[in-house]
Amino acid sequence: MASPESHAPNILPGKAAESPLLQFVTTEDRDTRMPPKGDRLSAAEVDTLKRWIAEGAVWPESASRKKTDPLDWWSLKPLSRPALPSGDAAHPIDRFILAKLKEKNLQPSGIADARTILRRLNFDLIGLPPTADELAAFEQEAAQDLPAAVGRAADRLLASPRYGERWGRHWLDVVHYGDTHGYDKDKLRPNAWPYRDYVIRAFNEDKPYARFVEEQLAGDTLYPQTADGQVAQGFISAGPWDYIGHAELPETKLDGKIARALDRDDMVSNTTGAFLATTAQCARCHNHKFDPIKQEDYYRLQAVFAALDRADKTFDVDADAARRRAPLVAERTRLDGEIKALNDKMASTDSRRVTLIGKLIDELKQGTAAVERPEYGYHSAIAKEQSATKWVQVDLGVARELAEVILTGCHDTFNNIGAGFGFPLRYKVELSDDAKFGQGVNVIADFTGSDVPNPGVKPQRFPVAKLKGRYLRVTATKLAPRRNDYIYALAELQAIDPKGRNVALGATVTSLDSIEAGPRWGRLNLTDGYFYGPKSERDDARIALLERERAEIRKGARKTDPAADQKLAELTADRSKVAKELATLPAPQVAYVGTIHKGTGAFAGTGANGGKPRPIFVLK
DSSP, rough: OOOSTTTOOOOOOOTTTTTHHHHHHHOOTTTTTTSSOOOOHHHHHHHHHHHHHHHTTTOTTSOOOOOOOTTGGGGGOOOOOOOOSSSOOOOOHHHHHHHHHHHHHHOOOOOOOOOHHHHHHHHHHHOOOOHHHHHHHHHHHHHHHHHHHHHHHHHHHTTTHHHHHHHHHHHHHHTTSSHHHOOOOOOOOBTTTHHHHHHHHHHHHOOHHHHHHHHHHHHHHHHHTSHHHHHHGGGGTOOOHHHIIIIOOOOTTTHHHHHHHHHHHHHHHHHHHHHHHHHHHHTSSOOOOOSOOHHHHHHHHHHHHTTTTTEEEOOOOOHHHHHHHHHHHHHHHHHHHEEEHHHHHOOOOHHHHHHHHHHHHHHHHTOOOOOOOOOOOOOOOBBSSTTTOOOEEEEEEEEEEEEEEEOOEEEEOOGGEEEEOOOSEEEEEEEOOOOOSSSSSSEEEEOOOOOOOOOOOOOEEEHHHHHEEEEEEEEEEEEEESSSSSEEEEEEEEEEEETTTTTTTOOOOEESOOBBBBBTGGGGGGGGGGGOOOOGHHHHHHOOOHHHHHHEEEHSSSOOOHHHHHHHHHHHHHHHHHHHHHHTTTOEEEEHHHHHOBBTTBBBOOOOGGGOOOOOOOOO
């Protein structure tokens, strides 16, 4: 009462009027008055309390000051087997029920009829009513031997796949499983379902509870060669995930740090709530007031999850494939490291273009390119008139022969805007050696005569017939409407030469005007190689083409080192052999789980640091 714990001191010796305790017992506020229930203190009792505080609040020597053991609570004590009450009931549970009914002078209900019994069994075990045929068959069996009929029906329902679906749902509710991230963007989790199916399967297979717990918390370590050991970690990723706080804000920013701290808090809360029935999150700010968890213990629990993120993870369903894949992946990683180190050493004169190609190759290999990224594209200044003319152009450095020009529309998830955001209704594509397009202008495509449908994010391809030029310009003559104004936006402009190379990648971009609001909008985004598109835009053929283009640029930009070139060729050949062996294995499965994430950009994860846990600090 007088200690600094629990928002105390509530007693200020010698200062009765200022003591919170006296205010609590005299207030008329129902939410704060003490005692909260029952009779209020009488005027005489309040006066005694007031005099005692005024006289110094001396605690009598005879009073007990024994502290309550925080572990002395029924839910925290070991299970014990109670004595079985006497009685004639066949089932032990019925004996307990009958004993309590007798204690209360109550009589048990009569035995239910066969139809009611089967309906109860069905709804309890699988959540679905029995069919008419099942009811008729059960009534016939029950007429001969009711206990045997009930046993057979229970066994049949327990063996049904619907049993796991019915009871697995309760566990999925406990761990707040969802197929979307939640929060404002609430994006889909297309690979969350393997954990859902794992839970259903665990109930149907009657998986031992200890194994069930182990797989969900540490299956990738305890049972790494099993599919369940990987999928079960969907428990850790089951909660909500702040897409903006993780995918768009780096960990170096305050909001990014807050998002990741709250993410770990959810992992801790989910674990202690599901397996311990304890609200550990209360100890985030102070020692728990009710459960035996100190603030220091809470942050130790956070440290357990400090290296993890909620992300997609690939794994093998077949244990033999997993054992064969592991050394091959390790060898591929080693070779990739050596190839990268050698390329870095040989590429001291690399241009921005080569750097962009390298980043794009890395993104494509990780399967994360051409999806939604913070770099949306180029965005013009806002216009009040739809007929305003706006242009954006790319400097290819020198006059180049082109075979094709490709334009791709933007994809913006804000307010469900979606694909094709800002794509002009009328426009034209031109090529010239004059930066001002005053002379020598070749028209590649002209849609200024009538409106064109919005293409969404489908690439718009325009063949170029033996034309050559340095500057490529796209002019919008009828802008895209918003609510009360008009804009012009493009995600990517590609200029493909006869060899299939995108010579616009990394090129300088100029425009009539631009909204420079990085990383989302900016001129440089128009030629950065990133745009929202279908999977076919990022296949192995594109990677091979980019690698050849990078090699050609490097070869022309440095003095050839025969020894280094030979070593690079050997490493590349070895990697091809490993890739062929990996291709013979069954395709791995993907699941959304708690894992060491190896990402890029804002959502980099801890994979780049070898899965080293993030530092955890106790809130003071």
